[in-house]
Amino acid sequence: xxxxxxxxxxxxxxxxxxAQTAPKKAxxxxxxxxxxxxxxxxxxxxxxxxxVKGREGKIFGKDGLIGHDPQYPVWRAGANGxxxxxTDGDLMIGDVMAPAGTYTLFVDISDPxxxxxxxxxxTGQWGLAHDGAQxxxxxxxxxxxxxxxxxxxxxxxxxxxDGKGTLTLAWExxxxxxxxxxx
Numbered sequence: 001x002x003x004x005x006x007x008x009x010x011x012x013x014x015x016x017x018x019a020q021t022a023p024k025k026a027x028x029x030x031x032x033x034x035x036x037x038x039x040x041x042x043x044x045x046x047x048x049x050x051x052v053k054g055r056e057g058k059i060f061g062k063d064g065l066i067g068h069d070p071q072y073p074v075w076r077a078g079a080n081g082x083x084x085x086x087t088d089g090d091l092m093i094g095d096v097m098a099p100a101g102t103y104t105l106f107v108d109i110s111d112p113x114x115x116x117x118x119x120x121x122x123t124g125q126w127g128l129a130h131d132g133a134q135x136x137x138x139x140x141x142x143x144x145x146x147x148x149x150x151x152x153x154x155x156x157x158x159x160x161x162d163g164k165g166t167l168t169l170a171w172e173x174x175x176x177x178x179x180x181x182x183x
Contacts, residue, residue: 029079039163039182041089047078073110094139141176
């Protein structure tokens with residue numbers, strides 16, 4: 001009997017340890033980072049990357065997934081917490097001058113085929129909390145259709161040389177970009 005009680009006590013004590021080593025389920029919208037050095041200055045975008053998950057054609061537009069957000073037609077341009085852009089140097093984003101610092105990015109998608117990037121001075125908020133009074137500026141984005149479905153939202157920053165580059169956001173069947181230039 002004593003050996004059975006000892007075995008039971010060992011199993012009970014080991015259960016929390018086994019639970020801690022169980023594999024964790026991947027988050028629905030994992031954290032992601034896009035970063036590049038342009039003109040000697042680092043530009044970084046931190047965001048959470050949602051997936052299409054079989055909802056192709058049902059993401060954008062008034063009746064789409066994003067259309068149900070309280071801030072629609074302003075989209076948090078990611079999932080979960082606010083998408084942030086940090087620049088080590090003064091940066092022109094289209095025709096918006098962003099001094100070195102950290103900003104929140106939003107996108108006006110009132111027209112799903114013609115987006116406007118919103119650079120906001122407020123940081124640290126949950127993704128849906130857009131305060132238009134804190135907007136540094138807005139810039140029209142150049143739209144394109146990706147060659148294939150973009151399952152998970154992705155930002156890219158590309159160096160075009162001579163202190164110039166491109167910031168691109170792609171998800172589902174939309175790709176939107178804006179020129180950037182380091183000063």
